[in-house]
Amino acid sequence: MEIDAAREVRTTCPYCGVGCGVLAKVAADGQVSVRGDPDHPANFGRLCSKGSALAETIDLDGRLLHPEISGRRAGWNEALDLVASTFSQTIAEHGPDSVAFYVSGQLLTEDYYVANKLMKGFIGSANIDTNSRLCMASSVAGHRRAFGSDTVPGTYEDFELADLIVLVGSNLAWCHPVLYQRIAAAREKRPGMKIVLIDPRRTMTADIADLHLAIAPDGDVALFTGLLAYLGQHNALDCGYISAHTAGFGQALFAASKLDLAGVAAATGLSEDELTRFYSLFAATAKTVTVYSQGVNQSSQGTDKVNAIINCHLATGRIGKPGAGPFSVTGQPNAMGGREVGGMANMLAAHMEIENPEHRDRVQRFWNAPAVAQKPGLKAVEMFQALADGRIKALWIMATNPVDSMPDADAVEAAIKACPFVVVSDVLTNTDTVRHAHVRLPAAAWGEKDGTVTNSERRISRQRAFLNLPGDARPDWWIVAEVGKRMGFGEAFSYSSLAEIFAEHAELSGFENDGARDFDIGAYAGIDAAGYRELAPFQWPAPSRQESDTLAGCNPSSIRFFADGNFYTPDRKARFIAIRPTVETRTSPDYPLILNTGRVRDHWHTMTRTGKSPRLSQHIAEPFVEIHPADAGHHGISDADIVRISSPRGDVLVRALVTARQRQGSLFAPMHWTDQFAARGRLDVLTAPLTDTISGQPALKHVAARIEKFSAKxxxxxxxxxxxxxxxxxxxxxxxxxxxxxxxxxxxxxxxxxxxxxxxxxxxxxxxxxxxxxxxxxxxxxxxxxxxxxxxxxxxxxxxxxxxxxxxxxxxxxxxxxxxxxxxxxxxGRAGAERPDAGAIVCTCYGIGANQIATAAAAGCTTIDAIGGALKAGTNCGSCRAEIRAIIQVNRVQAAE
Structure with a gap:
């Protein structure tokens, strides 16, 4: 498809799960610029630093532009024939469970749908899992236990309507900046809004928090179980809601009551006064939203954490109502779309259950498939372990970089290297994963491909192409469909357009549904190419009949679930989960510290995209570790030293950042750096393949480690x-x-x-x-x-x-x-007096440094808005506003002295 040169295209950001609308403008000379779409209901024109820099990441430097077999250039027919024949032969000799797909939240829904259909419906195995397993599998499991379905009840609007927002394990200011800015703007309008941050670190999100609870790692289960007991003790329950719409409350409250306030304090590392402040605030505030992310999910107790949070909302009836509910924010742009099509190993398409024979029969009949997988497949960690021991003999990796992002990353790399046949579909020639592929398939990148994504509030938006496909690059759905045809499933994969795939996906969602399942976009089953081209953002459910009686749990006028009950369990009642907190000790004399892994403001995952942007590396340009001053002193570490972090699985070298924001006894380091960007910065070589037994999500936030100064000469x-x-x-x-x-x-x-x-x-x-x-x-x-x-x-x-x-x-x-x-x-090494040093860059959008901000503050700019007026810093995405405030405060202290 040829793209007209000069025009502006509405599309969607390919980064986090906020799902921001983007206007991409291609000038007559081919130059691309981006800005936030003011009409998109997820962001209303806002973009974070990463989204603002998207035009800097679309060059062809390092692109994989042609299929390759064993390092040599090949044509599409040869490469696709080899993939299809090798997978078919492997299945014939060893059975369908000898092959696997490892896919990604970077795929569009149509890509995901076709890949899932091929594996589960036509190969007949459920060995398809996704890197979304690493970010939100525990939310899925918690939702299904409580609601009977993987349903996010609320909408982003609830963040602005709430009187109390509880942020749990979520550095929203850096990881979901546009949502953070929506909350900050709402609070400016309503100063009475309260915000509680629950995080071992005092992150930049603490800038707007009334209360920061520096909780011990994995203390969340005890914290929210204690909250449930407190609600019961202080008559803060919605007994009518509990009686009408839930089951299991008595058992859950009895289990929670086993832990008194002193026990909660011991398990969380918080004082009884801190606990009482939080508990009383929660009990007294009807409009409460609890926002949680990776700090909850990436845990061996992740599912219990999710259900401990949901228990508190069910007990108070604070769910599905304006300004009230538990809210999982996803890490990737299409993690939700992947969930909708059954892109995880333990799910079927359209939120159906692989364990349910009626659901399997329904999907098989709809697809006219020879056999639908009969049991859950291998989850991500299990999949690579099966690769290592030889159970999986052919693996196709799509749009992800597991050699860097999976736990026990060196073992994952060794398993991939040992696998007899590895296919990788990607956009780059050199990543730590692509280098081990027998077949490399050039995929279309953002700006070149079309499709849909679903954000964290269930809003489906279009990504649209505004660039021509370079070289031999092709969309992922086309690549998978072509392999499906060559494996003998031609009729099922003879798609002529994306609209046809989306229409089939929508039709399946409504097939024999009649309100029995939450995910229903049957209204779009008849969409044609023109309708798909103009598709505006919409939230599901959107059933083919809009009468409210077709929506068991949702009021279509508000697009919120469960305010009036009607859950997706057999009796339509939500399930309280009885939880008994346990304290896990992973440290030892050899590994006395706890390592918490995460992300930084301006980089994304393994930097295959953001690493291309000069300005996104201005703020933080190298791997680092945050360490508390007391721990640094004990280990003889000074600020900016190079240090070695070790775990039983490996070690890395990073820069030390000594800061009181870090909890004593804990370390924090980001996971972005790879062998392309650092000598020894692959952080996930340290993490263990320890997972939540229910969700299969790895425990990436609680790793036993040690630290020592690297003796650099x-x-x-x-x-x-x-x-x-x-x-x-x-x-x-x-x-x-x-x-x-x-x-x-x-x-x-x-x-x-x-x-x-x-x-x-x-x-x-x-x-x-x-x-x-x-x-x-x-x-x-x-x-x-x-x-x-x-x-x-x-x-x-x-x-x-x-x-x-x-x-x-x-x-x-x-x-x-x-x-x-x-x-x-x-x-x-320095400019003349006429060119003062800007200092470390704080505002990435405008390249404004810490020294410039400090100088402006000393000259009288004592508010963030004043700094913005003088320097423009903080006036675009707003992600740096907390840092600007900190610089202003330091300047005030120095002036007072």
Whole structure:
């Protein structure tokens, strides 16, 4: 399909589960710009820093543009025939459970639907699972236990209507910034709104919290079980709702009452006063929304955490009503769409149950399939364990990077390397997973592909293409359908358009439904190409008949579930789950600290997309670990040291960030860095394949670890025009800048020929002009190479962390350097007085640094809005507003002193 050059296209952001609308404009010269869609009901024009930088991530640098077999270029027919014949032969020899698909929340719903249909309906195995297993499987399991269905009851509007918002295990300010900004804006209008943050770390989200509960890792079950007991003791129950619409309350309350306030305090690490403040606030506030994310889900107790939260909402009748309900926010753009099509190993399409023979029969008849999988397949962790022991002999990985994102990542990599046949569909030539594929299939990227995604509030939106497909790249649905045809299932996979797939998906959702199932978009079963092209965002359910009696649990006028009961259990009553909290001790004398893994503000997953954007690396450019000052002192660690974090499974090297925001006894490190961006930064080599026994979700927030200072003899920082092929340093981390690359360095040995090292780093051309400064006694070395008037690269070496203005040094790659004075400034590592150092970048959208904000604050800009007026910082996505506030506060303290 050829795309017209100059136009603006409505599409949807490919990052988190907020599901923001995006307007992508392609100019006549092909330049792309993006802005938030002011008419999209998820974001009303707001975009976070990642979404704002989408146009910087769509270049073809590093793209996989042609099919490859064993490293050589191949045509589509050869590659697809090989995939189909190998899977067919493996199934014939070893049975359908000998093959597997590992898919992704990055897929569009149509891609997901076709892949699930092929595996469960025509191959006849349920061995299809998704990286969404790593982010929200416990929510799914908790919903199904309580509601009888995987239903998110509320909508984003509830965040603005609530009088109390409880944020549990969710750094909303960084991980779902647009929702955070919606809450912050609502609070400005209604200052009486209260916000409680429950998180071991004092994250940037704490900026708007009235109460921060620095809970012990995995203390959430005890916290909310204690809350249920408190509600019962203080007559804060909705007895009418409990009696009419629920079952099992007595058992749940009895189990909760076994733990008194002192016991809750011991299990959570919180004081009894803190608990009482939170419990009394919850009890007194009818309009309460509890928002939870990975801190709840990524746990060996994740499902119990979810149900402990839901129990409290059921007990107070605070569910499905404006401003009230439990609310799971998903990590990926189409985690919800994947759930809708049954993209997980223990689900069937259209929210049907694989364990239910009636549901299996219904799906088989609808698909006219030879055999629908009869039992749940292998969940993600189990799948890669089966790969390691040889049960799975052919694996197809789509749109994800498990060598970096799965727990026990080195073992996962070893399993993939040992597998007889691995297919990877991806957009990049080099990722830590793609490098091990026997067959590489070039997939369409965001901006090139069409389809739908579903966000965390059940809103289905279109992603639309505004770029032509490059090279031989093809959409994922087309690739899977072509393999299905070649495996002998031609009629079932002979799709002529995306609209046809979406219509089939919608028809299945309404097939023999009549209100028996929550997911129903049967109103769109007859959609044609024109209707699909113009499809506006909508929330489900949207049944073919709009009468309210077809919607068992939902009022169609509000699109909220369960305010009047009507759950999807056999008796239409919700289930309280009796939970008895347990305290897990994973630390030991050898591994005395608890590692919590997570994300940063400006990067996404394994950086295959955000790593392309120069501005998204300005804020945080290397892997790091947060450590409390007391723990840092105990281990002899100073701020900016390189440290080694170890677990029984491996070790990584990262930069130390000493901060009182971190809970003592705990560490926090982000999971984004890969072998493409750091020497030893793959954090999930440390995490264990320990999972929740119900959901199968890995426990990525509670890892026993130790930390020690890495004895670096020399530190370095460099900028260069070209990305080095190899870097001979113990520690390195590269990041894109506007005209090249920057790299942080550390060395175990300082007996190094620094001129030769700089030459290998820069790829210095013959005849380059070299300017150098060496003070060997002080361990100081500065080397700059010039190709004519352009800086090829500059290296700064010191015995400790290098004190050089990073932003200024990177800017020198863009400028002409005619005179010696300008060149000597580069070697000196600082600009002249006329160009003050901006400092570490705080506002990614406008490139505003901490020093600039501090200077403006000292000059009288003592509010965030004043800083915004002077510098524009914080006026776009707003993700940096908490950091701006902190800088203002520091400046006030210094002024007072």
């Amino acid at each position: 020399a530190f370095g920082f460099a900028v260069m025009q070209q990305l080095p092929v190899a870097i001979a340093a113990s520690y390195w981390a590269v990041a894109k800048c506007r005209s090249g690359w920057r790299v942080e360095l550390a060395f175990a040995d300082d007996d190094i020929d620094w001129a030769a090292f700089a030459g290998s780093l820069f790829g210095t051309p013959p005849g380059a002009d070299i300017l150098a400064y060496h003070d060997r006694d002080a361990g100081q070395h500065r080397i700059a190479a010039f190709d004519a008037d352009r800086l090829s690269g500059a290296l700064f070496v010191a015995p400790g962390p290098v004190a050089v203005s990073r932003g200024w040094a990177a800017e020198q790659l863009e400028e002409n350097h005619h005179g010696q004075r300008e060149r000597f400034r580069i070697v000196a």
